[in-house]
Amino acid sequence: MLTSMLKKDMLRKKSITATLFIFIFLASVLMASGAKMIVELTQSIQHLFTEAKAPHAVQMHAGALNEAEIEQWARDNELVEHLQIVEMLNVDGSQLFLQEESEKASVMDISFVTQSEQFDYLLNLQSELVQVGEGSIAVPVYYKSQYGLEIGDQVKFDTGRYSATYTISDFVRDAQMNPALVHSKRFVISEQDFEKLTRVIQEREYLIEFRLHDFSMLKAFTTQFQNSALPQQGPFVDYSLFQLLNGLGDGIIAAVIILISIILNLIAILCIRFTMLATMEEDYREIGVMKAIGMTPSMIKRLYMSKYVALALTAAIAGYAASFAVYRLFTQNIALYMGTAPQTALHALVPLVAIALIFGMIVLFSYMVLRRFDRISAVEAIRSGSTGEAGRSKLKMSIHKNKSLSVPLLLAVQDGWQRMKLFRLLFFVFAISAFIVIVPVNFYNTMNSPSFISYMGIGNSDIRIDLRHTSDIKERYAQLLQTVEQDAAVQSHAALVTSQFKIANDEGSYDNLSVETGDLDVFPLEYMEGRAPQTMQEIALSYTNSSELGKSIGDSVVLQVEGQDQSFTISGIYQDITNGGRTAKARFAANEDNILWYVVSLDVRDHSQLDSIMKQYEEQFAPAKVTNLEGYLEQTLGNTVERLQLLVVVGIVIAVFLSLLITALFMKMLIAKDTSEIAILRSIGFSLSNVRVKYLSLMLMILLLAVVIGTICSNTFGEALVGMVMASFGASNIRFVIDPMQAYVWSPLLLFAVVSLTALGSLASIRKTSISRSIAE
Structure with a gap:
C-alpha cells in the first residue's frame, strides 16, 4: 500500500518532487566534487613526490663550495x-626565448640542469623520468600553462656571442619548483648540451639535497645542518614546504569549493523545509482524513519518510555520479602540474562519506519536520484545510489613514509583517544566495587587485628590481642604487636586502631566519598587529613565523648578529604567502656573509613612461628582474586567479538557479495558501494587476532586505571565512577589495531581475482562479 501511495504521490506532485530532487542533487554534486578535489590534490601531490623521490631537505647555495666536505659531513651523520x-x-631571462619575446620581463629565475642521478627526479607528463637527447629541452610545465607551448616548439638561447636552439621534447613536473609561487624554474637539457653551456654560462647555483632514513627526524636534522659550518648562502627548504607550495593554489580553490558546498547544503536544507511545508499545506486535508480513519502519526510519517528517503537516495546517487564530470573542471590544473594519482579506495570512499552525510542530514531533518504531524488535529485539518501556522500578527495598518503608499504596496507591507514566520526561510535563502555571489566576487577582486601584493610581504611600488646572486652582485647593487638616486624620473625608492640570520629556538640551538632589512617606510606593509620596526632593536615577523615560534607583539627573539646573541622585540606581525610565509623585517644591518637577494623598489614621476623606464633598467642591469606590480602578480598568481574566476561564474549560476527555483516554489505555495484571500480581493474590486503588484512587491521587499543583510555578512563574516582558508597559507587577515558596482549594483540587480521575472511568471496562474468557487471553499 505504501509503495502504491508513494508512486501516486510522486506522479501527482511532479513539480515539487522534481524541485526537491534538484536541491538534493545539486548539494550532492558539489559536496562530492569538493571532496574529490581534496582527495585528488593530496593524492596527486603524494604521488608526484613519491615518483620524483623528492628530497627531504634542500640547501640552496650560490657561490663556490667544497663537495668533499659536504659528502664527509653527510657520511658522518647517521640521519642521512x-x-x-x-x-x-643560471640563465639570464633576456637570453632565453620561449616565444618571439625573451623572458627578460619574467620574475622567474631560470636554470639549466640535467636529470638527477639518485633522487629529486624531474618527471614528464606521464610521470616518468625525463630523458632528453642532444639538441632537445624539457620545459617546466609552468610555461606550457602560461604560453600554451607544445612538444616540437623551439626554445632559443642567445647570449650575443653564443647561440643555440633546442626543440621541446617534454614538459617537466618538478616537485621542488612546480608552482608559480616558486620563482625558480629548472629546464632539463642533455649531458652534452650541459657540458657545452658550462663554458658559456659562468653563474652557478647548487642544490645540496638530502634524503633521510626517517622523515620524522627532519627537525633534528635541520637543526644539525643549520648549526654546521657547511655552505648556507641561500634559502633552506624542506619536504613540508614543498608540499605546502605545491598545494597552495589548488588548495585555495578547493577550500572555496568546500565553502560554497557547505553554504549550498544549508540552502538545500532550508529549501527542503520549504518543499515539505508546501507539500504539507497541499495535503493538509488528506492528512486529516488519514488520521480520521485511524492511521497513527507514525504510519503517516513513515509514508512521507518513504518518499523523502527514496528521493534523497536517488538524488544523492545521481549527484555522486555527476560529480565525476563536474570535478574535472577544477582538477585540470592538478592533472597538468602534478599528474593523476593512481585510483585508491580513498577516491571513492571520501566522496561517498560526503554523500552519506548529505543523505543522513536530509533524512534526519525530514524526520524533525514531520514531527509536526503529531500536533495536527483531524477535525481541524478537515474543516480548515490549512495549517494556519503563519499566525497573523495583531498589528494592523489602516488603509484610509495611509497617505504615502498605494493600497497594493500597503497590503504587501502588512502581509510581510503579519506573516514573518512564513517568509523568514525565503529571506534566508535570498540572503545566502547574495552571499555566495558576493563573497567569491570580492575574493576574486581582492586577489586580482594590486593591493594583494601586501599579502606577499611586499610593499606597493611601481617597479620592483630583483638582483639575483652573481659573482659581482655587490658592485652591481651599488651601481643600481647610484643610478636610481640620480635618475630624475624616479620619485621615490627603497633598497631592501634579504639575508640569513641564526635565531635561537626552544631547544637551545639555532634555526635560520630570512630577514629583510633596509628602509621599510617608503613602501610600507599593512600589519595585522603592531607596526613596522622603528629602532635597531625591533623586528617584525610574518604571521607563519610568529605562529610557529609562539610569539606575539612585545615578545623577544634572540638572533646571532656579528657572532653575538642579541635580543630583539617584536614590533609587528604581517602577512606573507611567499617563501612558505617564513620571513621577517628589521632595520639593522644585513648579514654580509649570507646575502640571499637584493631588491630595489621605486615609484616613477610619470606613469606614462613606466614601460620605457623598465626597459632602460632591464638593459642596463641585466640579468636583473625588472617587473611592474601587475606583471609580478600575474606571473605569480595568474593561474589561481583564472580558476577563481571560474568559481565566481559557478557561484553566480548556482545562486541565480536557486533563487529562481525557490521563488517559483514559494509563489506556488503562497498562491495555493492565499486562494481565498485572492478571491476576496478580486470580489471587492481589485484588478489582476493590483493583486500581482501586491505579491511582487512582497517578494521584492523580502529580497531587498535579504540582499542588504547578505551583503553585510559577505563583507564581515565572508572576510572571516576567507581569512580562515588563507590562514594556513600565511594570510589570516584578508580584507576584501570591493568593486562597488559589482557588489552593490550588478549582483543585487541580477537577483532582482531573476526573482521579478520568476514571480511574474508564477503570478500568471492567478488569472485561472474562480472567485466564487475559491470563496466557497
Missing part, C-alpha cells in the same frame, strides 16, 4: 640516507 649535489646553470 642519501646526499646529492645538483649543479644549476
Whole structure:
C-alpha cells in the first residue's frame, strides 16, 4: 500500500518532487566534487613526490663550495640516507626565448640542469623520468600553462656571442619548483648540451639535497645542518614546504569549493523545509482524513519518510555520479602540474562519506519536520484545510489613514509583517544566495587587485628590481642604487636586502631566519598587529613565523648578529604567502656573509613612461628582474586567479538557479495558501494587476532586505571565512577589495531581475482562479 501511495504521490506532485530532487542533487554534486578535489590534490601531490623521490631537505647555495666536505659531513651523520649535489646553470631571462619575446620581463629565475642521478627526479607528463637527447629541452610545465607551448616548439638561447636552439621534447613536473609561487624554474637539457653551456654560462647555483632514513627526524636534522659550518648562502627548504607550495593554489580553490558546498547544503536544507511545508499545506486535508480513519502519526510519517528517503537516495546517487564530470573542471590544473594519482579506495570512499552525510542530514531533518504531524488535529485539518501556522500578527495598518503608499504596496507591507514566520526561510535563502555571489566576487577582486601584493610581504611600488646572486652582485647593487638616486624620473625608492640570520629556538640551538632589512617606510606593509620596526632593536615577523615560534607583539627573539646573541622585540606581525610565509623585517644591518637577494623598489614621476623606464633598467642591469606590480602578480598568481574566476561564474549560476527555483516554489505555495484571500480581493474590486503588484512587491521587499543583510555578512563574516582558508597559507587577515558596482549594483540587480521575472511568471496562474468557487471553499 505504501509503495502504491508513494508512486501516486510522486506522479501527482511532479513539480515539487522534481524541485526537491534538484536541491538534493545539486548539494550532492558539489559536496562530492569538493571532496574529490581534496582527495585528488593530496593524492596527486603524494604521488608526484613519491615518483620524483623528492628530497627531504634542500640547501640552496650560490657561490663556490667544497663537495668533499659536504659528502664527509653527510657520511658522518647517521640521519642521512642519501646526499646529492645538483649543479644549476643560471640563465639570464633576456637570453632565453620561449616565444618571439625573451623572458627578460619574467620574475622567474631560470636554470639549466640535467636529470638527477639518485633522487629529486624531474618527471614528464606521464610521470616518468625525463630523458632528453642532444639538441632537445624539457620545459617546466609552468610555461606550457602560461604560453600554451607544445612538444616540437623551439626554445632559443642567445647570449650575443653564443647561440643555440633546442626543440621541446617534454614538459617537466618538478616537485621542488612546480608552482608559480616558486620563482625558480629548472629546464632539463642533455649531458652534452650541459657540458657545452658550462663554458658559456659562468653563474652557478647548487642544490645540496638530502634524503633521510626517517622523515620524522627532519627537525633534528635541520637543526644539525643549520648549526654546521657547511655552505648556507641561500634559502633552506624542506619536504613540508614543498608540499605546502605545491598545494597552495589548488588548495585555495578547493577550500572555496568546500565553502560554497557547505553554504549550498544549508540552502538545500532550508529549501527542503520549504518543499515539505508546501507539500504539507497541499495535503493538509488528506492528512486529516488519514488520521480520521485511524492511521497513527507514525504510519503517516513513515509514508512521507518513504518518499523523502527514496528521493534523497536517488538524488544523492545521481549527484555522486555527476560529480565525476563536474570535478574535472577544477582538477585540470592538478592533472597538468602534478599528474593523476593512481585510483585508491580513498577516491571513492571520501566522496561517498560526503554523500552519506548529505543523505543522513536530509533524512534526519525530514524526520524533525514531520514531527509536526503529531500536533495536527483531524477535525481541524478537515474543516480548515490549512495549517494556519503563519499566525497573523495583531498589528494592523489602516488603509484610509495611509497617505504615502498605494493600497497594493500597503497590503504587501502588512502581509510581510503579519506573516514573518512564513517568509523568514525565503529571506534566508535570498540572503545566502547574495552571499555566495558576493563573497567569491570580492575574493576574486581582492586577489586580482594590486593591493594583494601586501599579502606577499611586499610593499606597493611601481617597479620592483630583483638582483639575483652573481659573482659581482655587490658592485652591481651599488651601481643600481647610484643610478636610481640620480635618475630624475624616479620619485621615490627603497633598497631592501634579504639575508640569513641564526635565531635561537626552544631547544637551545639555532634555526635560520630570512630577514629583510633596509628602509621599510617608503613602501610600507599593512600589519595585522603592531607596526613596522622603528629602532635597531625591533623586528617584525610574518604571521607563519610568529605562529610557529609562539610569539606575539612585545615578545623577544634572540638572533646571532656579528657572532653575538642579541635580543630583539617584536614590533609587528604581517602577512606573507611567499617563501612558505617564513620571513621577517628589521632595520639593522644585513648579514654580509649570507646575502640571499637584493631588491630595489621605486615609484616613477610619470606613469606614462613606466614601460620605457623598465626597459632602460632591464638593459642596463641585466640579468636583473625588472617587473611592474601587475606583471609580478600575474606571473605569480595568474593561474589561481583564472580558476577563481571560474568559481565566481559557478557561484553566480548556482545562486541565480536557486533563487529562481525557490521563488517559483514559494509563489506556488503562497498562491495555493492565499486562494481565498485572492478571491476576496478580486470580489471587492481589485484588478489582476493590483493583486500581482501586491505579491511582487512582497517578494521584492523580502529580497531587498535579504540582499542588504547578505551583503553585510559577505563583507564581515565572508572576510572571516576567507581569512580562515588563507590562514594556513600565511594570510589570516584578508580584507576584501570591493568593486562597488559589482557588489552593490550588478549582483543585487541580477537577483532582482531573476526573482521579478520568476514571480511574474508564477503570478500568471492567478488569472485561472474562480472567485466564487475559491470563496466557497
